[in-house]
Structure formats: structure tokens, C-alpha cells
Amino acid sequence: MAANSKHVVDFGHIKSTMSDPYKKPVQLIDENGKIVNKELFDRFSDDDLVNLMEKMVWERALHEQTMNFSRQGRLGFYAPTYGEEASEMGIAHAMKKQDYLFPAYRDLPQLIQHGATVKEGYLWSKGHYQCYDYVRRGVRAWIPQIIIGAQYVQMAGAALGIKKNGEKDTVAYAFTGDGGTSQGDFYEGINFASSFQAPAVFFVQNNGWAISVPRKTQTAAETLAQKGVASGVPGVQVDGMDILATYLVAKDARDFAVAGNGPVLVETLTYRFGAHSSAGDDPSRYRTKEEEKPWFDKDPLIRLRKVLTDKKLWDQDKEDKLVAQYKDEFKQAMKDAEAAPKQKVSDFLKHTFEVPTPDVAADIEKFQAKESK
Amino acid sequence: MAKLTYIKAITDGLDQVLQEDPKTLIFGEDVGKNGGVFRTTQGLQDKFGTDRVFDTPLAESGILGLSIGLALTGWRPIPEIQFMGFTMEAVDSIGGQMSRNRFRMSGDVSMPITIRTPFGGGTHTAELHGDSLENMFVGIPGLRVVTPANPYDAKGMVISAVENNDPVLFMENLKLYRSMKDEVPEGHYTVPLDKAKVAREGSDITIVAYSAEVNEALKVADKLEKENISVEVIDLRSLSPIDTATIFASIDKTHKVVIAQEAQKMAGVGAQVASAIAENDIMSLDAPIGRVAAPDSIFPFAMAENDWLPNADDIEAKVREILNY
Numbered sequence: 001m002a003a004n005s006k007h008v009v010d011f012g013h014i015k016s017t018m019s020d021p022y023k024k025p026v027q028l029i030d031e032n033g034k035i036v037n038k039e040l041f042d043r044f045s046d047d048d049l050v051n052l053m054e055k056m057v058w059e060r061a062l063h064e065q066t067m068n069f070s071r072q073g074r075l076g077f078y079a080p081t082y083g084e085e086a087s088e089m090g091i092a093h094a095m096k097k098q099d100y101l102f103p104a105y106r107d108l109p110q111l112i113q114h115g116a117t118v119k120e121g122y123l124w125s126k127g128h129y130q131c132y133d134y135v136r137r138g139v140r141a142w143i144p145q146i147i148i149g150a151q152y153v154q155m156a157g158a159a160l161g162i163k164k165n166g167e168k169d170t171v172a173y174a175f176t177g178d179g180g181t182s183q184g185d186f187y188e189g190i191n192f193a194s195s196f197q198a199p200a201v202f203f204v205q206n207n208g209w210a211i212s213v214p215r216k217t218q219t220a221a222e223t224l225a226q227k228g229v230a231s232g233v234p235g236v237q238v239d240g241m242d243i244l245a246t247y248l249v250a251k252d253a254r255d256f257a258v259a260g261n262g263p264v265l266v267e268t269l270t271y272r273f274g275a276h277s278s279a280g281d282d283p284s285r286y287r288t289k290e291e292e293k294p295w296f297d298k299d300p301l302i303r304l305r306k307v308l309t310d311k312k313l314w315d316q317d318k319e320d321k322l323v324a325q326y327k328d329e330f331k332q333a334m335k336d337a338e339a340a341p342k343q344k345v346s347d348f349l350k351h352t353f354e355v356p357t358p359d360v361a362a363d364i365e366k367f368q369a370k371e372s373k
Numbered sequence: 374m375a376k377l378t379y380i381k382a383i384t385d386g387l388d389q390v391l392q393e394d395p396k397t398l399i400f401g402e403d404v405g406k407n408g409g410v411f412r413t414t415q416g417l418q419d420k421f422g423t424d425r426v427f428d429t430p431l432a433e434s435g436i437l438g439l440s441i442g443l444a445l446t447g448w449r450p451i452p453e454i455q456f457m458g459f460t461m462e463a464v465d466s467i468g469g470q471m472s473r474n475r476f477r478m479s480g481d482v483s484m485p486i487t488i489r490t491p492f493g494g495g496t497h498t499a500e501l502h503g504d505s506l507e508n509m510f511v512g513i514p515g516l517r518v519v520t521p522a523n524p525y526d527a528k529g530m531v532i533s534a535v536e537n538n539d540p541v542l543f544m545e546n547l548k549l550y551r552s553m554k555d556e557v558p559e560g561h562y563t564v565p566l567d568k569a570k571v572a573r574e575g576s577d578i579t580i581v582a583y584s585a586e587v588n589e590a591l592k593v594a595d596k597l598e599k600e601n602i603s604v605e606v607i608d609l610r611s612l613s614p615i616d617t618a619t620i621f622a623s624i625d626k627t628h629k630v631v632i633a634q635e636a637q638k639m640a641g642v643g644a645q646v647a648s649a650i651a652e653n654d655i656m657s658l659d660a661p662i663g664r665v666a667a668p669d670s671i672f673p674f675a676m677a678e679n680d681w682l683p684n685a686d687d688i689e690a691k692v693r694e695i696l697n698y
Contacts, residue, residue, distance in 0.1 A: 100446070129479050136481050142445065143477060147469050153435050154470070157442020164398075164424065165446060172442075185465075188435035195430050351480040352515050354538045357567060357614035 008040060008248040011256040011264055014234035025269055026249050027239040031298045033306030044244060050313055052093060052243050053304050056085040057319055059109045060301060061326040062118070063274075066125075069334055070278040075125040079106040083273030086300030087205050089113070090246025091173075091268070094254055100162065100172040101141035102155040104148060106205070107175045115139030118333035128340050129347075148180045152189025152202065159198035159263070171199040171257045179210025181227055182218045191231040193263040200263035201253045202228070205240065207272035208295070212286035228265035240268030241298040271295035344371050377557040380550040382524035383413055383489075386531035387451065389561055391421050394449060397535060399426045401436055401453030410455060411491060411550055433459050437466030440486045441474070449485045451535055457492035457544065458501025464509075471540045472515035483538040487531070493546040493585055494635060494682045497675040503547065504672045505584075505634070508641025510542055511613040518613040519566050520544035522587035524555035526610060529564030537566060544612075546584045553588070569616035571623065575605035578629040578692055581620055581646055583609040586633045586665075592685040593692060602696065612642050620646060621654045629698075631663035631691050635682060638666035660698035663691045 008026055028037045035041045044052075063082045069075050081088060084106070092113035095101065103111050108121045116134035124131035124144060134141060142158075145151035155174035162170050180186055181204055193200035204224045208215050221227060225235030234256075238249040246268055253264040273296065275281040283292075308314035346367040352360050377385065390397050399414055405428040408415030418426040429436050433454055440450040454460050460467065471484045494503040510518050517539055521527040527545070534541040572587055573594050580590040587608045594604035605623050609615060624630050630650065632643040647662045665683045673681040 102442075129477075132478055135478055147465050150438065150465055150470055153438020153466070154442040154445070156435065157439035157444075158446050159442070160439065161443045161446025161448055164443075164448065184432075185434055185438065188430075188432045189438065191430055192432070192435045192439055347479065348476060351476045351478075353517075354475065354480070354483065358616075358618070359614055 007252045007255065009236050009252045011234040011236070011252065012261065014236065015232070015261070025237040025239045026245045027242050028244040028248070029242055029303050029307055031241065031303055033303045033310070035307065040248060041244065043248075046311065046313055049304070049308055049311070052089065052247065053308055053314060054322060055089040055093065055113070056243060056301050056304065057322050058326050059085040059089055061323045062109060062330060065327045065330040067278065069122070074334065074338070075122065075278065076127050077105070078125050078278040079276065080272070080274035080278065081106060081109055083295070083299070084205060084207055084240070084270045086243035086246055087240035087268040087270040090243040091203055091250045093247050094250035095173065096169070097140075098167070098170045099140060100155070100158045100170070102151040102158065102172065102174040103141065103144045104151055104175050104177070104180065105144045105146055106177065107144060110175070111141055111144060114141050116141060118330055119336045122334055122337035123340060126337060128337070129343060130340050148176060149183030149185030149189070152176065152183075153185045153192065155200060155202075156189045156192040156196070156198065159193050159200035160196045163196065163198050169258050171201055171254050173201050173203060175203045175205060177210060178204065178206040178208065178215045178218055178224060179213065180204070181224050187227070187231065190228055190233050190263065190265060194231045194233045197260070197262040199257040199260070201250070201257050202233075202263060202265045204265065204267045205270055206267050207270045209272050209276070209283075209287070211276040211281060214287075223267060225265060225267040233263050233265050235265040235267065237267045237269060240270035241300040241303070243300055243304060271298070346371055374556045374558055376554045377524050378551050378554055379521075379524045379527050379546070380411060380413055382528040382555070382557045383531050383545060384415060384417070385557065386528040387414065387417060388420070390451070390532055390535040391417060391425060393561065394535075396447060397425070397449045397451060398443065399451045399453070400429050400439070402429065402431050402455050404428060404453050409453065413489070413545070414453070433462035434466055437463040437471070437488065441466060441471050441484065444471070444484050444486055445482070449535065451487045451489065454488060454490040456498075456502040457490045457506050458504045460490060460506060461501070467510065467516060467540070467542070468513045472513050475539065476515060484540045485535075485538045486540045487534040487543050488540070489531070489543045489545060491545045491547045491550070493548050494672065494678050495548040495585070497678060498547070499675070500672070503678070505636035507544060507612050508636050508639070511642055511645065515539065516613065517541040517566055517611065518544070519611045520546065520584045521564075521610060522546070522549070522572070522584050522608050523553060524557050526564050526570070528557050529562050530566060530610065532561065533563040533566045536563070541566065544584070548585050564610075567611045567614050567616060569610055569619040570608045571605065571619065572608040573604065573606040575603040575627065577603045577627060578631065578696055579605045579607060579620070579623040579627045580631050580633055580688065580692065581607045581609060582633040583612060583642070584635065586635055586683065586688070589683070589685040589688055590633055593689045596689065597692065604692065609642070615642070615645060615649065617649045617653065620650065621657070624650065624654060625657050628657055628659045629695050630658065631665060631688065631695055633665040633683060633688050636667060637669045638664065639669045660695045663695040665691045
């Protein structure tokens with residue numbers, strides 16, 4: 001990709017002056033599909049644009065098919081990603097294989113882009129130990145964190161580990177949402193990484209809602225990006241419905257961190273189109289159609305689809321075929337997930353400690369006897 | 374062999390593991406240049422450098438979260454939490470995260486983290502410095518909780534803890550830091566993490582204790598010996614898991630038991646020992662199980678500490694009560 005001649009965001013300047021650019025969200029294409037920054041837009045080749053569109057279509061299809069499985073009762077906990085495709089895929093596109101990823105529960109799409117499989121995502125949702133096979137395969141990604149904030153402090157440790165191991169061109173990423181920025185661990189993670197000047201990029205995907213609690217209740221701070229400032233970490237906002245802007249900012253953030261400049265905080269402005277989770281959350285209880293409408297108009301697929309269609313790089317037929325192909329793959333992944341072997345409690349017990357304690361050993365025997373019946 | 378204090382024995386053990394394994398790291402609040410507020414890590418930064426022994430920002434959850442990330446990238450962290458009361462800030466990292474990772478990864482990921490933390494009453498510290506919080510932690514599967522009662526065990530157990538591939542909460546007793554000396558071998562030796570020790574052999578009654586209460590129990594044993602009462606003292610050393618085999622062997626011989634702890638009585642270690650005896654070896658006893666523990670109240674204001682903490686007199690009274698049952 002040609003997009004490396006000049007940086008979009010001058011993180012060094014923000015860091016040294018703690019000035020205000022973090023308040024001006026970076027944008028390349030607006031919600032009507034109008035190119036608002038031609039110079040930056042021209043950095044993308046046609047292939048790049050198509051590739052990014054395909055990734056968003058993939059994530060949207062994954063969401064739709066996964067919701068279907070969820071309604072059929074074939075999954076456990078699932079956090080919908082509908083609306084956040086530009087934010088998630090823009091960031092994922094900037095990651096390199098050697099980077100460490102510390103996701104939260106809404107980040108399965110990035111996790112899969114980084115090397116996990118859809119089948120593993122489904123096993124995670126259903127609750128099966130093989131969901132973490134990607135770690136065994138050497139994919140540098142940790143678990144989709146449930147305790148929000150924990151991924152931030154752990155990622156600071158991995159970033160310090162990268163630095164101590166002397167690994168070049170490697171960075172650690174952590175994800176959270178707007179609600180996550182209220183956790184003490186959010187600040188501790190950023191501050192530790194900053195104190196050690198470790199190669200860390202922290203993402204806040206601000207989708208407006210933490211279940212039913214709106215962004216404005218989380219903090220009176222004007223932006224979430226500015227939360228980095230207090231710990232000496234440059235923060236920036238990006239239009240998280242614009243995949244081109246998100247990608248460029250994520251790439252700049254990575255470049256800045258791997259160059260030894262310390263961590264970066266990126267806030268993507270996006271929206272949770274759907275419910276918090278597939279388990280009975282009903283957004284109509286706490287937000288209005290009037291609030292949702294302008295965000296649906298900002299749908300990240302609409303604007304890039306328009307740009308690509310205008311450039312004759314995309315048409316509905318191509319998209320329909322892709323969606324059908326992806327959904328077939330997800331159906332197969334679900335079949336594979338459903339064929340996972342029955343789990344044994346005795347195996348879980350074996351992995352409580354490296355060497356089972358006498359009490360655990362007695363329980364292993366007890367369960368093995370039950371399991372052999 | 375040199376005679377070392379409990380605290381110097383721990384420093385010696387840390388020095389040993391830092392020498393032997395280049396992946397070991399010591400970090401926490403004030404552990405670097407200052408050598409820890411009690412000087413447990415004294416001299417280690419000078420000897421091993423700031424890459425291996427370093428100060429962190431003041432945040433316990435950050436310190437233990439950092440430990441997890443470092444362990445995932447191949448390091449063997451030895452974080453210090455300055456006082457056990459401060460572990461309250463880091464309960465998720467311990468119970469929600471590091472202790473679950475081996476299970477999550479079906480045995481393919483280890484968390485070789487040794488959390489050192491001082492605790493224990495009797496030194497008139499500020500609030501939340503002296504609390505015995507082991508009862509909170511022993512219920513966490515995947516976490517070892519250990520505490521040595523003398524300098525020899527302190528060095529051997531801290532080496533074992535660091536070499537262990539599971540997270541270990543290593544509790545260091547504040548009152549013991551400089552109040553006792555032992556012959557401590559130079560160089561490398563280990564003391565098992567999951568074996569209780571018969572601290573004194575006896576035949577009439579067993580006292581099960583750990584940490585500072587072991588010494589209180591030994592005082593009682595000395596005193597009662599003059600009355601021809603033979604007291605066996607068992608030092609648990611490991612609070613999770615608990616070495617019940619050593620306890621059962623003792624009560625099969627003495628048929629009487631008193632369990633002494635400095636922590637509050639509710640649930641926890643003493644209750645678990647009593648439950649294990651009741652479940653597996655009750656017929657060996659010819660008297661009720663005796664318990665000595667702090668009352669189920671908040672750890673007291675410092676000036677009243679000695680009135681609240683269980684001591685040798687309390688243990689002696691309970692031992693006599695059980696003997697005369």
C-alpha cells in the first residue's frame with residue numbers, strides 16, 4: 001500500500017504539546033460518500049479499496065449469520081458488531097502478524113482477522129475449550145476479555161515484554177469501548193505502558209453505549225481520546241465509520257509506537273447499531289429511533305460502497321455473491337463447532353495446576369470414573 | 374552456614390533465582406533503588422540492573438496485570454504487593470485472570486508468577502497493612518497460597534515459588550521479618566510448596582498452625598512440656614493446597630487437635646482444616662476440634678492490636694480445654 005509517505009496524525013506533536021488535534025476526528029470520506037480529503041484518499045490503490053470493502057462486507061455477513069445462529073439457539077453469549085465494521089476492520093487491516101492482540105468480547109472479528117477461526121469464535125460463544133486453539137497455533141492474541149479493563153493492564157505487560165525481548169516492528173494492541181474507559185484498569189494500563197514507554201496502541205471503540213448507559217454518563221470529558229493526555233499518551237479521535245481514516249490512523253499509531261515513542265490512544269467514533277448482546281438486551285428500552293437514525297445514515301458500508309460504485313469497482317451482484325460465499329463458510333464453521341468433542345471435567349481438573357494437588361487428583365479420579373460409565 | 378533473619382533469607386532466595394534464571398523479574402512499588410520499604414529486595418537492583426529489578430507506578434492492579442502480560446511474553450515475574458491489604462486493589466488480576474489461564478489454555482500456557490506480600494499483626498502498622506487476608510484467597514482454584522514460619526523455610530519456599538509454573542501468593546510475616554534467626558544454607562535449596570512440616574513432635578495433642586502462630590504454638594509446647602504434656606506442632610506452610618495427610622497422621626497419634634490462626638474465624642484455612650478432619654478422620658478424635666482465631670471483626674486500630682490477635686495464652690487455654698474435655 002502506498003499509504004506510508006506521510007503521516008496523517010502527528011502523534012509526536014500531540015505528545016510534545018498535548019495540543020488539541022485529538023478533538024478533530026480524522027475523516028477521508030463523509031457519510032454521503034464524498035471524498036473530503038483527496039490527498040489522503042489518493043494513497044489508496046483500487047485493490048486496497050476493494051480489499052477494505054470486502055473486509056467490511058465479511059464482518060457484516062458474519063454478524064448477520066451469527067445473529068441467525070443465535071436466534072436458532074445454537075450459540076451462547078455473542079456481542080453484535082453491527083455498525084462497527086469500519087472501526088474494527090480498519091484497525092485489523094493495520095495489524096501485523098507478529099503483533100499481540102488483547103481483545104474484549106466485542107472484538108471477535110479482529111481476532112479472526114489476526115488468525116483465529118470463525119469456528120473458534122463460535123466455540124468461544126458456546127463455551128468449549130477448543131475456542132483457544134489459536135493460542136496453541138501461535139497466533140499472538142489473548143482471550144476476548146470479559147472483565148473490562150483487565151485487557152488494558154495485561155496488554156501493558158505484553159508491551160513491556162516485547163520491549164524487553166528486543167522484538168522489532170512489534171506492538172501490542174488492546175481494545176475497549178466507551179464504558180471501559182471508566183475502569184481504573186483503563187488508566188492503569190495506559191499509564192504503565194507510558195511509564196515504561198512500551199510499544200502499545202490502545203483503542204477505544206466509542207459506540208455510544210455501554211449496554212443502556214450512554215457515553216455522556218461515563219464521563220464529562222469532552223473526548224475519550226484526551227484521557228491519554230494525563231499519562232503523557234497522545235490521543236486522537238477518528239471517524240470510526242470511515243474505514244480509510246481508521247486504517248490510516250491505526251497505521252500511524254502503530255508506526256509511532258514501534259519507533260520507540262511510547263504508547264498511543266485512538267478513539268474511534270462509531271455506533272452500536274444493534275443490542276449489547278444477543279441475550280435479551282432491547283435498546284428500545286433506553287434509546288430512541290431519533291437518536292439511532294443519523295447513525296444509521298453513517299453506515300460505514302454505505303459510504304465506501306458509493307465511492308467504489310462510482311469508481312466502477314463494485315456492484316450489488318458482486319456483493320451478493322460475496323455475502324453468499326461468506327455465509328456458506330460461516331455455516332460450515334458452525335457445523336465444525338457443533339462437531340467439537342464432548343468436554344471432560346476431568347480434563348479441566350488436570351489443568352487447574354501444572355501438577356495436580358492431592359485434592360484435585362482425587363477429584364480427577366472421581367470424574368474419570370463417572371465419565372467412563 | 375550463616376544465621377539469617379527471615380527477611381534476609383528471602384532476599385537470599387530472590388538473589389539466587391535472579392542469578393539462576395535470566396527471565397526472572399522483580400518489580401513493584403519501591404523495590405528498586407530503595408530495596409523495598411522493608412529492604413527485602415535490598416541490593417538486588419545494584420546487582421542485577423534496572424531491567425531485572427525495577428520500580429513501577431503506584432497501582433496494584435497495574436502491577437499484577439503487568440505480570441500477566443510479561444508472563445505471556447516469556448518472563449517469570451516476581452511482583453511485590455507492598456502490603457497484603459493492598460491486594461484488594463488487584464483481586465481480578467489474581468482471581469479473575471492469572472489463576473485461570475492454565476485452565477483456559479488446557480495446560481498450554483503457564484503463569485509462573487510469584488506475588489510476594491507482607492502481612493500479619495503485631496507491628497502496629499496503619500490500617501490494611503497487617504490484615505491476614507489468606508481466607509479470601511484460598512478459595513481461588515489455580516492459585517497456591519503459602520507462608521513460611523521461619524528463615525530456613527522462607528528461603529527454600531521463595532525459591533520453590535519462583536520455580537513453580539503456577540501463580541503463587543507468597544505471604545511474608547511482618548512480625549517475623551527481623552524477630553528470628555536461623556541457620557540458612559548458602560546457594561540453592563528448595564522447600565516443597567505443598568507439604569506441612571512437623572515443627573515439633575509430641576504425643577498428647579496436635580496444634581495445627583501457620584506463620585507467626587507456629588511460634589506461639591511452640592511457646593505453648595515448651596511451657597506444657599514442664600507439666601509432662603507432650604504437644605505436637607504442625608506448621609501448614611501451604612494454605613492452599615492443605616497437606617491433610619500430615620495432619621491426619623498426627624491426630625491418629627494424638628487424638629486431639631487445636632487449630633490456631635491469626636486470621637478471622639469465618640471460613641478460610643482453619644475452617645477448612647476442621648472440615649477436612651471432620652470429613653475424613655473424625656473417628657480418630659476423642660475430643661471436639663479446638664479453634665483459636667481472631668474474632669470475626671475488622672482488624673483493630675493499631676493500639677488495640679495485641680488485645681485482638683490470638684496469642685500463646687489463647688492457644689494454651691484452648692489446648693487445656695481440649696485436653697480436659
